[in-house]
Amino acid sequence: MWSTGVFPTPANSHAATCAKRSSPRSASPSGVWCSSRKWAPQDAAACGLVDRCTNDAETALQQWFDERLAGKSAVAVRPQKLREVLDMGGAGIQVGTAFAFCEESGLANAYKKMLLRKSTEGAARVFTDPIASPTGFPFKVAHLENSLSEREAYLARARICDLGYLREAYQKEDGTIGYRCSSEPVDIYLSKGGKEESTVGRKCLCNALMANIGLAQVRKDGAIEKPLITCGDDLVETARFISPGRSSYTATEVIRKLLEEPA
Numbered sequence: 001m002w003s004t005g006v007f008p009t010p011a012n013s014h015a016a017t018c019a020k021r022s023s024p025r026s027a028s029p030s031g032v033w034c035s036s037r038k039w040a041p042q043d044a045a046a047c048g049l050v051d052r053c054t055n056d057a058e059t060a061l062q063q064w065f066d067e068r069l070a071g072k073s074a075v076a077v078r079p080q081k082l083r084e085v086l087d088m089g090g091a092g093i094q095v096g097t098a099f100a101f102c103e104e105s106g107l108a109n110a111y112k113k114m115l116l117r118k119s120t121e122g123a124a125r126v127f128t129d130p131i132a133s134p135t136g137f138p139f140k141v142a143h144l145e146n147s148l149s150e151r152e153a154y155l156a157r158a159r160i161c162d163l164g165y166l167r168e169a170y171q172k173e174d175g176t177i178g179y180r181c182s183s184e185p186v187d188i189y190l191s192k193g194g195k196e197e198s199t200v201g202r203k204c205l206c207n208a209l210m211a212n213i214g215l216a217q218v219r220k221d222g223a224i225e226k227p228l229i230t231c232g233d234d235l236v237e238t239a240r241f242i243s244p245g246r247s248s249y250t251a252t253e254v255i256r257k258l259l260e261e262p263a
Helices: 014-021 041-068 079-087 109-121 151-156 186-191 205-212 233-241 251-258
Strands: 126-129 139-142 168-171 177-180
Touching: 079 251, 109 233, 126 233, 233 251
Parallel strands: none
Antiparallel strands: 126 139, 168 177
């Protein structure tokens, strides 16, 4: 962990960026909130057409289900809620977090163990970060020590974009296509025509997600890319899938528990 006055601040670190380019900004990125149907400027035209075609029917259906499921995804991942959805004519429910932490998932075992322990102890916390993702969409993050969920770790990391899975295409002045990412070094992003406000708070999800599965890159100076565990709010109750005397569970156990007849 970097400590002011002990280690120098990397030139391309987030801390250096914030110091040079600090400015007040609202918590959300430029109007990107799926729940309120505010689209990013570059998506406005196409998505506006979708809105006009589907908004009324979709909103009515979503509100109908939300009212009956309390509007919380976490409470929906239970046998009684699955039965409610099926009885209302639904085909099923979405289950992600429970499988993400099962024994068969690709998430590194060390992170699974730490977060399941937090869930068991009632200490698990999930935060919806509105600006972390370079894509502009809100990104749910589990709080985990020594990960990019900690501000100090985020600020100490030197910005670099060397995987590029989330880059966006843009047209260069000569008419050719180039690629940029709002998580890359700010000066490089700006040189490609990007806007400075789009870089604030952005995290390198590509490297972080690779670290999540145990494939963290090691830098020339020996620094190891840190993880950023993404999961749903249901993490706080995921420990319910663990049988007495055990510290983990399987995908089969998740399915079995969800298919149990409600008491």
